[in-house]
Amino acid sequence: MKNKIWSKIFIFVFFVPYFLTPSPSHAFYKKKVLMGQFQDPAGWNQPYRPGNIIAELLVQELTREKRFQLVSISENMQGSMDNHDKTPDKDSMESAIFDSWKMDFPGIISIQGPGPKMGKPKMDRMDNPMNPLWPVGMGRLSQKASLTEIRGDIIKFLPDTKKENSKESESLGSLNRENAELQVHVELVQNKTGRILFEKTFKVISNAGNRPFSFERLNLGNRKGKSRLSSMNYALDYLKREMGSFITDKLDSLMLEGEIIAINKKEIMAQKGQKNQKGEIEEEFLVNLGSANGVRIGDLFKVHAVGLGLHDPFTGSDLGDIYVRTGVIQILHAWDGFSKARSLGGKDYKIGFLIRSTTALGESKVPSI
Numbered sequence: 001m002k003n004k005i006w007s008k009i010f011i012f013v014f015f016v017p018y019f020l021t022p023s024p025s026h027a028f029y030k031k032k033v034l035m036g037q038f039q040d041p042a043g044w045n046q047p048y049r050p051g052n053i054i055a056e057l058l059v060q061e062l063t064r065e066k067r068f069q070l071v072s073i074s075e076n077m078q079g080s081m082d083n084h085d086k087t088p089d090k091d092s093m094e095s096a097i098f099d100s101w102k103m104d105f106p107g108i109i110s111i112q113g114p115g116p117k118m119g120k121p122k123m124d125r126m127d128n129p130m131n132p133l134w135p136v137g138m139g140r141l142s143q144k145a146s147l148t149e150i151r152g153d154i155i156k157f158l159p160d161t162k163k164e165n166s167k168e169s170e171s172l173g174s175l176n177r178e179n180a181e182l183q184v185h186v187e188l189v190q191n192k193t194g195r196i197l198f199e200k201t202f203k204v205i206s207n208a209g210n211r212p213f214s215f216e217r218l219n220l221g222n223r224k225g226k227s228r229l230s231s232m233n234y235a236l237d238y239l240k241r242e243m244g245s246f247i248t249d250k251l252d253s254l255m256l257e258g259e260i261i262a263i264n265k266k267e268i269m270a271q272k273g274q275k276n277q278k279g280e281i282e283e284e285f286l287v288n289l290g291s292a293n294g295v296r297i298g299d300l301f302k303v304h305a306v307g308l309g310l311h312d313p314f315t316g317s318d319l320g321d322i323y324v325r326t327g328v329i330q331i332l333h334a335w336d337g338f339s340k341a342r343s344l345g346g347k348d349y350k351i352g353f354l355i356r357s358t359t360a361l362g363e364s365k366v367p368s369i
Contacts, residue, residue: 028252028294028361029256029293029294029295029357029360029361030068030256030292031148031251031256032147032148032257032293033068033069033071033147033148033150034070034071034072034149034150035058035059035149035150036149036150036151037055037151038153038154038184039153039154040157041154041155046215047215048215050154051154053236054184054236054239057240058244058247061240061243061244067251068251073145135307135310135322135324136307136324138310138322139306139308139310140309141306141307142192142193142306142308144191144194146191146257146258146259146354147192148197148251149188149190150186150188150189151187151189152184155183155184155185156181156183157182158180158181158182159180159213159230159231159232160178160179178207178209178230178232180206180213180232180234180235181203181204181205182203182204183201183202183203184201184243185199185201185202186199186200186201186202186243186246186247188251192257192308193308193321194308202239202242204235204242206231206232206234208234209229209230209231209232209233210229211228212230213232252361254360255360256295256356256360257357258289258355259351259355260286260303260350260351260352261288261338262285262286262351263283263286263351264283264284265282265283266281266284267282283342283347284332284342285340285349286339286341287341287355288337288338289301289338290335290336290339291334295331295334296334297332297333298330298331299334299357300329300344300358301329301330301331301341302327302356302357302358303325303326303327303328303346303349303353303354303355304324304356305323305350306321306322306323306324307321307324310322323354326346326348326353327343327345327347328343329341329343329355330342
């Protein structure tokens, strides 16, 4: 009898948490990531572009991790908060940063939205000290999406710094060995504000290759299983892993951010017997975060009005960005790319207001046993 009881306890303790714990693809928030440009080394005059090589390798690494939502933003889409109802035409639609059908990166999602134009608010005097959003109006309003852009500079890309050709290698018919040196500076930038969040310089030197570097032979998509690679190939593989680990660690420390993209106000009917009393106004919101980002029903997001670059009238310096918390919203329903929410506190929300998760990884969705 005791053995049966202990066996039931064993099954409950060890197997129930397995079924209750969500899969990794849904356990954490997936931050929006834009792969920006990597500048080639100064004075670069070769037919191939090292900056494109690094960017494409990072896209491969981040796609393999399946931890982030890779997006692209159309440069043709210009606009402001005043014309957010404008529907984009076919000519303004842009594919992903890379040709996904050629590069095998189907996970990159194209975003059509307002361009980088900034300006002072026109409708509301948010620089009025009596306004609850003061002092947001003392800064600039950004039309950029809230996501993290990855960009950088290629400081060195030297695939053939030194060649060695020994008699032994010639007798064996081996190709010349070469040393490769690679140095890259990477930045993680908040797209909405243009501020650098994190940055780091990576340096790699390799002489492990057994063939000269050739861009024509550089297969970015499938290099596994090839025994004869150049030293630059080995350097690129190492750099891809190191940069990918750095980017993943830093993005995991950030809150999930998005924007309010639509507001619907509806009047709740007054209760029976209250003929002359007007009903309350209830607001529903659409936000540009959805189940693809790990958002679920019941998740909470803080809402902020943001002013960029507070200007010091005495020194002329940039004092930083202003974030004024205006309330909290709760997710009512989550679709793939967007969600519907209601306000739990606060009012006078506007389209374009920043929403920010209360946890960086969405740990609250993981049940505790």
